[in-house]
Amino acid sequence: xxxxxxxxxxxxxxxxxxxxxxxxxxxxxxxxxxxxxxxxxxxxxxxxxxxxxxxxxxxxxxxxxxxxxxxxxxxxxxxxxxxxxxxxxxxxxxxxxxxxxxxxxxxxxxxxxxxxxxxxxxxxxxxxxxxxxxxxxxxxxxxxxxxxxxxxxxxxxxxxxxxxxxxxxxxxxxxxxxxxxxxxxxxxxxxxxxxxxxxxxxxxxxxxxxxxxxxxxxxxxxxxxxxxxxxxxxxxxxxxxxxxxxxxxxxxxxxxxxxxxxxxxxxxxxxxxxxxxxxxxxxxxxxxxxxxxxxxxxxxxxxxxxxxxxxxxxxxxxxxxxxxxxxxxxxxxxxxxxxxxxxxxxxxxxxxxxxxxxxxxxxxxxxxxxxxxxxxxxxxxxxxxxxxxxxxxxxxxxxxxxxxxxxxxxxxxxxxxxxxxxxxxxxxxxxxxxxxxxxxxxxxxxxxxxxxxxxxxxxxxxxxxxxxxxxxxxxxxxxxxxxxxxxxxxxxxxxxxxxxxxxxxxxxxxxxxxxxxxxxxxxxxxxxxxxxxxxxxxxxxxxxxxxxxxxxxxxxxxxxxxxxxxxxxxxxxxxxxxxxxxxxxxxxxxxxxxxxxxxxxxxxxxxxxxxxxxxxxxxxxxxxxxxxxxxxxxxxxxx
Amino acid sequence: xxxxxxxxxxxxxxxxxxxxxxxxxxxxxxxxxxxxxxxxxxxxxxxxxxxxxxxxxxxxxxxxxxxxxxxxxxxxxxxxxxxxxxxxxxxxxxxxxxxxxxxxxxxxxxxxxxxxxxxxxxxxxxxxxxxxxxxxxxxxxxxxxxxxxxxxxxxxxxxxxxxxxx
Numbered sequence: 001x002x003x004x005x006x007x008x009x010x011x012x013x014x015x016x017x018x019x020x021x022x023x024x025x026x027x028x029x030x031x032x033x034x035x036x037x038x039x040x041x042x043x044x045x046x047x048x049x050x051x052x053x054x055x056x057x058x059x060x061x062x063x064x065x066x067x068x069x070x071x072x073x074x075x076x077x078x079x080x081x082x083x084x085x086x087x088x089x090x091x092x093x094x095x096x097x098x099x100x101x102x103x104x105x106x107x108x109x110x111x112x113x114x115x116x117x118x119x120x121x122x123x124x125x126x127x128x129x130x131x132x133x134x135x136x137x138x139x140x141x142x143x144x145x146x147x148x149x150x151x152x153x154x155x156x157x158x159x160x161x162x163x164x165x166x167x168x169x170x171x172x173x174x175x176x177x178x179x180x181x182x183x184x185x186x187x188x189x190x191x192x193x194x195x196x197x198x199x200x201x202x203x204x205x206x207x208x209x210x211x212x213x214x215x216x217x218x219x220x221x222x223x224x225x226x227x228x229x230x231x232x233x234x235x236x237x238x239x240x241x242x243x244x245x246x247x248x249x250x251x252x253x254x255x256x257x258x259x260x261x262x263x264x265x266x267x268x269x270x271x272x273x274x275x276x277x278x279x280x281x282x283x284x285x286x287x288x289x290x291x292x293x294x295x296x297x298x299x300x301x302x303x304x305x306x307x308x309x310x311x312x313x314x315x316x317x318x319x320x321x322x323x324x325x326x327x328x329x330x331x332x333x334x335x336x337x338x339x340x341x342x343x344x345x346x347x348x349x350x351x352x353x354x355x356x357x358x359x360x361x362x363x364x365x366x367x368x369x370x371x372x373x374x375x376x377x378x379x380x381x382x383x384x385x386x387x388x389x390x391x392x393x394x395x396x397x398x399x400x401x402x403x404x405x406x407x408x409x410x411x412x413x414x415x416x417x418x419x420x421x422x423x424x425x426x427x428x429x430x431x432x433x434x435x436x437x438x439x440x441x442x443x444x445x446x447x448x449x450x451x452x453x454x455x456x457x458x459x460x461x462x463x464x465x466x467x468x469x470x471x472x473x474x475x476x477x478x479x480x481x482x483x484x485x486x487x488x489x490x491x492x493x494x495x496x497x498x499x500x501x502x503x504x505x506x507x508x509x510x511x512x513x514x515x516x517x518x519x520x521x522x523x524x525x526x527x528x529x530x531x532x533x534x535x536x537x538x539x540x541x542x543x544x545x546x547x548x549x550x551x552x553x554x555x556x557x558x559x560x561x562x563x564x565x566x567x568x569x570x571x572x573x574x575x576x577x578x579x580x581x582x583x584x585x586x587x588x589x590x591x592x593x594x595x596x597x598x599x600x601x602x603x604x605x606x607x608x609x610x611x612x613x614x615x616x617x618x619x620x621x622x623x624x625x626x627x628x629x630x631x632x633x634x635x636x637x638x639x
Numbered sequence: 640x641x642x643x644x645x646x647x648x649x650x651x652x653x654x655x656x657x658x659x660x661x662x663x664x665x666x667x668x669x670x671x672x673x674x675x676x677x678x679x680x681x682x683x684x685x686x687x688x689x690x691x692x693x694x695x696x697x698x699x700x701x702x703x704x705x706x707x708x709x710x711x712x713x714x715x716x717x718x719x720x721x722x723x724x725x726x727x728x729x730x731x732x733x734x735x736x737x738x739x740x741x742x743x744x745x746x747x748x749x750x751x752x753x754x755x756x757x758x759x760x761x762x763x764x765x766x767x768x769x770x771x772x773x774x775x776x777x778x779x780x781x782x783x784x785x786x787x788x789x790x791x792x793x794x795x796x797x798x799x800x801x802x803x804x805x
Binding site: 099104105165166167204206207208210252275276279283543544545546612615616619620621622624 | 686700708711716717720731733734735744745746748
């Protein structure tokens with residue numbers, strides 16, 4: 001401003017200035033300097049300044065007050081970044097805390113084919129060179145990788161390998177930097193420039209196919225889609241967190257506020273399974289299913305005192321680490337999802353009804369004819385025989401169908417009454433109802449109402465045909481007898497440990513009395529005859545030194561595809577020690593086609609192997625008592 | 640500033656020393672600048688350190704996970720079984736317990752590489768059991784002709800099963 005404004009000081013010698021005339025130009029300077037009037041100019045200037053100030057103030061008000069929020073949002077949108085913090089999926093452990101499923105960091109290895117063209121890499125065969133380097137690291141096929149890398153311009157993003165370990169990525173990174181160094185020295189081209197990674201955490205099942213049917217698997221997005229992974233997906237998944245921070249050019253601004261909602265890691269689910277017993281069970285059933293060339297088989301081990309399932313094995317199984325190699329038919333947990341006709345193992349329930357209602361005792365004499373005409377057909381036992389003179393105990397030990405029909409008829413004055421009494425016992429044992437596990441795809445089996453039983457069904461149901469159940473329901477029946485007649489709902493999960501580190505146990509399973517303790521004890525002795533008596537069907541299940549109670553079953557199997565009877569279901573179920581039960585073991589083999597198909601022959605040895613292992617693992621000593629031998633036959637001439 | 644030369648000083652008044660004030664301002668400014676610089680570099684240094692530590696954490700986590708996977712692999716029952724067998728171990732047979740007083744519970748026997756064919760007490764069929772339904776009683780399974788399963792729907796795949804086997 002000073003340049004426009006005339007000099008400040010008035011020359012002292014001059015009096016008060018008048019309106020000056022045209023300014024005479026003095027050549028030598030020192031002459032008079034006439035100035036304009038400052039006042040109007042000052043006014044003008046201050047007016048202009050005021051206007052400018054006013055504009056500023058108005059604009060300031062507009063920005064800071066009127067439109068403030070709009071601008072703030074705009075600024076924030078650019079400045080603040082919100083990122084998701086992925087929650088780590090929870091672990092599934094066995095009852096001792098050994099991991100059965102956990103999550104590890106992993107990366108997908110990606111490539112941009114554009115960066116493998118000759119123009120980008122200065123090498124004509126960059127895809128081939130890169131593939132040679134990558135294939136051994138990611139365990140892939142060289143040709144496939146080379147093809148993927150050469151796929152330009154069709155694709156800009158190729159997945160070379162999925163879910164590789166950080167170590168694999170480190171190898172690639174080292175290779176990349178080595179190549180880059182070489183390329184910088186003008187020696188060759190960096191053919192791995194276009195390789196990237198993307199975090200993609202991986203679910204790992206350290207024990208491979210162990211308990212795979214129970215645990216289940218996750219899909220490619222890491223969401224549980226089978227077994228307990230599916231059932232407990234919400235608990236296992238945890239809650240993703242978010243982080244919001246100010247950034248500038250991609251860098252976080254340190255002093256600006258950060259809002260972080262930490263991710264809540266998924267809960268740890270603790271199962272009732274015992275890893276070692278599970279392994280023994282799986283090993284035994286897999287071997288037998290192969291040997292018998294059967295469709296499938298399952299073994300369940302249950303703690304008789306708590307109802308906890310110690311092992312649940314399926315054969316054939318699958319490796320959840322690599323689902324691409326698994327058969328889709330093997331993916332489920334057949335021990336819970338298969339409904340089958342149990343056959344003779346179901347006779348235990350009929351016997352329980354007969355004893356508990358007082359219709360007969362273990363020593364009641366039963367005269368078993370060779371054939372028995374009932375309804376529209378003639379019933380046989382599995383072997384032709386003349387008239388047998390068996391006790392009720394003998395009927396069970398020798399697994400006579402005819403004897404069982406005769407005994408079950410005693411349940412009521414009329415067949416109708418007998419049917420409804422039998423039905424009520426079957427229901428109390430849990431047949432036709434879900435076991436309470438809530439397992440995905442679990443079947444409740446089929447048990448028709450007694451009024452709907454057809455003419456032959458009312459005679460076949462006592463010996464286990466014409467109704468269907470899953471293997472756990474059948475196992476639970478034996479555990480009920482072992483537990484003194486009190487049925488404990490089976491459990492598969494002990495509890496969960498949340499993010500707060502607190503263990504939340506599963507609700508105490510429901511307990512219901514099915515038969516009296518007296519009945520249960522008698523049944524237990526009768527089941528001992530099956531294994532212990534020379535005439536019993538289950539002698540292959542004997543364990544030297546122990547008292548073992550069990551029952552064989554060889555049922556006609558309904559082919560799930562045709563709905564017609566074809567092939568057999570072999571089974572053996574029992575518990576030990578008989579006088580102080582600790583564990584129930586059940587073995588079921590569907591459609592054995594090679595060698596024997598009798599339950600006692602092929603499932604007996606499996607039972608023995610698994611039971612021995614379980615007794616050793618749980619450190620259950622033999623009770624050292626002698627089994628009271630109940631008579632199997634009676635002499636008609638004496639009575 | 641447009642005003643004229645300073646008014647005549649009152650007697651006794653010293654001229655206000657300008658230089659200390661200017662110095663103060665300069666010092667304040669310089670101090671502020673320097674402080675800002677220090678703060679900034681400290682922040683940057685910390686962020687580098689944070690970055691390093693995060694990288695280290697990541698690396699150690701990766702390492703831990705890899706080692707844990709190795710441990711899991713070695714301790715998997717399948718692997719243990721394989722290595723025990725390589726060492727010449729065999730599965731023990733009947734469970735037997737030795738109590739503190741020296742008494743043996745159970746009936747121990749020698750574990751062999753191949754499990755014994757069957758328990759020694761396999762009963763021989765007695766004369767009284769002419770037709771036993773139980774295959775295991777008789778060592779010769781073939782003695783039970785499958786034709787005897789007369790009621791078996793295997794031969795007549797009709798509606799209801801007529802008989803089961805033990």
